[in-house]
Amino acid sequence: MNELLVPFAYEYMVKAMWVSALVGAVCAFLSAYLMLKGWSLMGDALAHAIVPGVSGAYLLGLPYAAGAFIAGLLASAGMFFIRQQSRLREDAIIGLVFTTFFAAGLLMVSLNPTSVNVQTIILGNILGISDSDAWQVIIISVISLAILIVKWKDLMLVFFDEAYAQTVGLNPTWLKILFFTLLSACTVAALQTVGACLVIALVVTPGATAYLLTDRFERLLMISVAFGTITSFVGAYLSYFVDGATGGVIVTLQTILFLVAFLFAPKHGLYASRRQARLVTADGGEPVALKEPTV
Amino acid sequence: MTVAHTASNSGEPSGQRTASLTVENVTVTYPNGNTALRDASFNLGPGTICALVGVNGSGKSTLFKAIMGFLTPQAGSVRIAGLPARDALKKNLVAYVPQSEDVDWNFPVLVEDVVMMGRYGHMGFLRHPSTTDHEKVTDALTRVGMTDYRNRQIGELSGGQKKRVFLARALAQEGRIILLDEPFTGVDVKTESAIVGLMRELRDAGHLMLVSTHNLGSVPDFCDQVVLMDKTVLAAGPTEETFTQANLELTFGGVLRHFRLEGSALHDDEDTRGVTVLTDDERPVVFYGHQQNETAPVRPKSDTDNSNDQDGEK
Ligand SMILES: Nc1ncnc2c1ncn2[C@@H]1O[C@H](COP(=O)(O)OP(=O)(O)O)[C@@H](O)[C@H]1O
Ligand SMILES: [Mg+2]
Numbered sequence: 001m002n003e004l005l006v007p008f009a010y011e012y013m014v015k016a017m018w019v020s021a022l023v024g025a026v027c028a029f030l031s032a033y034l035m036l037k038g039w040s041l042m043g044d045a046l047a048h049a050i051v052p053g054v055s056g057a058y059l060l061g062l063p064y065a066a067g068a069f070i071a072g073l074l075a076s077a078g079m080f081f082i083r084q085q086s087r088l089r090e091d092a093i094i095g096l097v098f099t100t101f102f103a104a105g106l107l108m109v110s111l112n113p114t115s116v117n118v119q120t121i122i123l124g125n126i127l128g129i130s131d132s133d134a135w136q137v138i139i140i141s142v143i144s145l146a147i148l149i150v151k152w153k154d155l156m157l158v159f160f161d162e163a164y165a166q167t168v169g170l171n172p173t174w175l176k177i178l179f180f181t182l183l184s185a186c187t188v189a190a191l192q193t194v195g196a197c198l199v200i201a202l203v204v205t206p207g208a209t210a211y212l213l214t215d216r217f218e219r220l221l222m223i224s225v226a227f228g229t230i231t232s233f234v235g236a237y238l239s240y241f242v243d244g245a246t247g248g249v250i251v252t253l254q255t256i257l258f259l260v261a262f263l264f265a266p267k268h269g270l271y272a273s274r275r276q277a278r279l280v281t282a283d284g285g286e287p288v289a290l291k292e293p294t295v
Numbered sequence: 296m297t298v299a300h301t302a303s304n305s306g307e308p309s310g311q312r313t314a315s316l317t318v319e320n321v322t323v324t325y326p327n328g329n330t331a332l333r334d335a336s337f338n339l340g341p342g343t344i345c346a347l348v349g350v351n352g353s354g355k356s357t358l359f360k361a362i363m364g365f366l367t368p369q370a371g372s373v374r375i376a377g378l379p380a381r382d383a384l385k386k387n388l389v390a391y392v393p394q395s396e397d398v399d400w401n402f403p404v405l406v407e408d409v410v411m412m413g414r415y416g417h418m419g420f421l422r423h424p425s426t427t428d429h430e431k432v433t434d435a436l437t438r439v440g441m442t443d444y445r446n447r448q449i450g451e452l453s454g455g456q457k458k459r460v461f462l463a464r465a466l467a468q469e470g471r472i473i474l475l476d477e478p479f480t481g482v483d484v485k486t487e488s489a490i491v492g493l494m495r496e497l498r499d500a501g502h503l504m505l506v507s508t509h510n511l512g513s514v515p516d517f518c519d520q521v522v523l524m525d526k527t528v529l530a531a532g533p534t535e536e537t538f539t540q541a542n543l544e545l546t547f548g549g550v551l552r553h554f555r556l557e558g559s560a561l562h563d564d565e566d567t568r569g570v571t572v573l574t575d576d577e578r579p580v581v582f583y584g585h586q587q588n589e590t591a592p593v594r595p596k597s598d599t600d601n602s603n604d605q606d607g608e609k
Contacts, residue, residue, distance in 0.1 A: 036402060084326045153422040157412055163365045163393060168416035168468070169385045172365075215448035217403050262395050 007240040016126045019134055020193045021233035022141045024202060024250070026186045028228025029148050031207030032221050033179065036159055037186065038090065042079070043203035046099035046187045049075035051105025054191070059112060064189050065136040069210040072184025073213050075101050080180070083270045111168030126236060137138030137189045144182045144189075155179060157285065193232070201251040209258045212265040215269055231257065309317060313376040313388070314341035314471040314503040315500055316362070318528075319448070320371035323354075323361050331357040334371070337522050337531035339505065339578060341471075344498050346514045346534075347507040350547055351526035355507040356394060360475050362505075383472075390470030392461045394477045394507075395555060400450035406460050407445040411528070413467035435467040438493065455486030461487040462490060473497065479513075491517050511580040514538055540582045543573055569577040 007013040027043075034040045036220075048178045050068040057067025075097050076147030082093045119125075129137070148155075155176055157165045190199045210223035242249060263270050308429075316339045325331040332354040339345050347355050360366040362373050362381040383389060413435070414428040430589065436442045439459040443483050449460060458478050465473050477496075486509070495517060496503055505578065508514065514521060514534065520539045522531040523546040531543045540542035571582040 036399070087327055143581060151422065153415070157415060160399065160404065161393060161397075161414070163360055163363055163397070164412065164464075166365045166414070167363050167384055167389050167391045167470075168387065170415075215403050216405055216408065217541055220403050 004267055007237050008141035010240075011155075011275075012127060013237075015134055016129065016239075017233050017236040019129065019137055020154055020246065020250065021229045022145075023137060023186070023189045023193045024062070024228040024232025025142045025225050026144050026148070027199075027202035028224045029221065030179075030183055030186055031203045031228070032217070032224045033155060033207075034055035034203055035207040035211060040204045040208075041091070041094050042076075043187060044185065045079070045094045046072050046075055046201035047191060047199035048098050048105075050184075050188060050191060051102055051121055051196065052062065052108055053105075055105055055108040055112065059108070061251060063136060064133070065140065065270055068188040068191065069184055069285075071101065072187055074183065076180040076184055094249040113233075117177045119196075122196050123192060123245075124191060124193050124198070125192040126246045127189050127239065129192055136271065137192050140185045140189045143277060144186055147178070151175070151178065152221060193236075194250055198247040198251050201216075202232075205251070205254040205256070205258050206231075209254070209261045212261045215226060215267070226255070227257065228279055310364060314501060315339065315374075315376055316503060317374040318358070318362065318371070318506065319374070321358075321361055321368045321373060322370040323357050323366050324369050326363055332368075334363065335373075335528045335529045336523070337528050339503055339520060341501045341503055343520055344494055344504045344506065344518045345520035345522060346518035346538075347505055347522050347524060348395060348509075348511065348514065348538075348543075349507075353524045353546075354525060354526050356397070356476055359391065359476050359505075359507070360377070362474060363389060370494070388471050390465035390468040390473045390480055391474070392458070392465050392475040395454070395457060395481065397476070398449075398457075398461075400457070402449065405445065405448055406437070406441060406447050406449060406452070407432060407461055409449055410445075411466050413464040416468065431467045431469070432463075435463040438466055439463045443473075453482055454481035457523060458482055458486065459491065462493065471502055473502060473504045475504060477507050477509070479508055479510050489515070511543070524531045537581075540571060540573070543580070548571075 009108025020234045030043075031040075034043060050071050053067035054064050056071070057064045057068075061068075078266045079093050082088060083090070083096070086093075088096075094182070150201070154165070154170055155178075157168070157170060158172045158175045158179075163176075165172050187199055187203075190202050194202060207220070208225040208227040209227055210220045213223055214220050232250050235253045238248050238253075239246040239249045261269065264272075266272055317519065318338070319331060319336050321335045322330065324330045330385060335354075335358060347356055347358065354381050357366065361368050362375070362380065364373070364384060374387075376388050378386070378388075381390075387448045410432045413430065415422055418424060429437060433442070436445055437460045441456065441459050443458060443462060444460075449457065452460065458481075462475075462478065465475075478490055480508060482490070491513070494506070496521075506518070506556060515538060518534055518538075520532065521534050523537065523542055525546055525548075529546055530537050572579045573582070574580070
């Protein structure tokens with residue numbers, strides 16, 4: 001029993017668990033929105049697009065978060081601009097922007113081999129995070145969470161029905177810019193915990209899992225955030241025992257829970273749909289949902 | 296181009312004159328360079344149901360989005376209740392019922408959540424619904440007969456039910472000006488008449504409704520004004536003057552299905568007028584005689600006060 005409490009005895013482990021949990025929470029919050037628009041890959045694109053910003057910041061001796069954030073914003077703005085001005089589809093745009101930035105990042109890193117450890121960016125290193133980096137992550141996450149908690153309904157309306165959001169006096173363009181700013185900021189934070197390659201999991205899996213469990217956005221947010229927080233905390237904890245690779249453990253946990261939901265979700269799970277299909281054919285009737293009411 | 300000024304219905308309630316809509320020389324070009332609307336103008340007053348008629352791609356949805364300020368016109372202006380669009384929206388004057396293609400039916404929201412969205416403009420910073428907001432949602436759901444479905448996810452409804460949910464959202468919002476984008480598409484006749492009934496009630500309460508539709512046959516039945524469109528406003532004005540065979544042929548070009556039956560083939564009497572049936576894809580519109588100015592369009596049989604006067608004409 002005592003052995004299970006060992007991680008809590010180390011300060012670096014405690015720090016890793018709490019910081020991971022915080023990052024997991026914000027990313028999960030954002031994932032609920034991204035998934036609804038088919039924008040999930042945007043998280044991946046941003047995570048990679050941030051690399052030149054990080055190496056540039058190291059080069060100039062700036063805080064890494066500032067450089068990463070600027071690169072993230074440039075990438076979002078780039079994607080948004082191409083979307084507006086061309087007939088290209090989202091996937092092509094994301095691919096173009098993301099590879100351009102990532103290539104520039106790798107080039108910068110290879111030209112200044114000492115400036116930054118690529119492996120840290122790509123794989124993350126939460127167990128070895130410095131106090132100043134940890135504070136950067138905490139500040140970014142707390143501010144983002146606070147904004148999301150205040151604005152979640154406005155954002156929901158914009159994601160659901162932009163034109164209507166306009167009619168009730170919201171400004172959809174502003175809210176979208178806000179959203180992508182938050183996404184860029186949180187990708188920067190997630191880079192520290194799971195690394196660029198796995199950020200995509202943090203901003204997709206929790207939302208996707210919650211989507212299978214509820215039909216109501218408010219609950220979807222709550223499930224998603226709880227899911228992201230707990231898996232990140234537990235993942236960081238477990239990584240003590242498997243020695244390193246925090247990102248890998250967190251994402252594996254999330255994937256396992258997603259599979260459980262995929263199979264057993266009460267309404268949208270695989271078994272539930274099968275069962276319903278069998279009931280309907282046995283009745284020979286239509287599912288209730290399709291019956292027309294009297295006006 | 297005809298720009299009609301609404302002769303507002305007599306007996307219109309005072310203090311509700313605010314519902315008006317002026318579209319002046321509006322041109323909208325999409326970012327990809329496609330000009331979907333050029334120099335569109337018309338003018339509507341309170342207590343009006345106005346039909347927006349045109350083929351697919353004629354710019355009806357674009358016009359709605361320009362009125363809502365969602366698309367910024369390259370030229371021209373929109374004034375709602377005498378205010379610039381942005382100010383009118385802030386005052387919650389405009390409600391919008393989107394066309395079905397514009398809605399993400401897989402979005403995880405329940406019927407009552409959607410209707411509650413109509414109240415957002417009335418709520419505070421955190422959008423926390425008050426008791427009044429909950430009451431208005433329930434009222435709106437009752438008026439469209441959807442209370443039994445309030446806890447359904449929106450994708451699990453029939454076409455007609457979906458339309459009614461979005462209508463309820465517009466009701467809950469209490470906008471004086473309601474924009475309805477193809478509310479009758481994919482809807483059965485029963486739901487259509489329920490929606491029309493509701494629109495008539497709203498008209499009597501002084502609301503202004505702009506409704507795009509392909510059901511040409513029901514236009515003379517419930518719309519007092521018509522705007523005919525093909526990437527611009529071809530004609531606008533009172534239904535009797537504007538909704539004519541000539542104007543419709545102008546609007547639809549060769550797209551309309553067109554039947555003509557000569558008088559002698561129809562009946563054995565002195566009445567030599569033929570019948571022209573024009574149909575887009577839904578309810579046809581029927582004209583007696585050769586030229587549009589000979590008669591107004593015939594109203595559908597369902598309209599009780601009109602079922603017998605076809606023979607009495609002329
Ligand atoms: N987002 C858009 N970008 C570019 N062109 C568009 C866009 N939306 C609509 N259009 C074009 O504008 C024209 C008018 O479309 P629309 O207003 O939707 O017509 P309607 O509602 O009358 O069927 C069409 O040619 C359509 O292809
Ligand atoms: Mg349309």
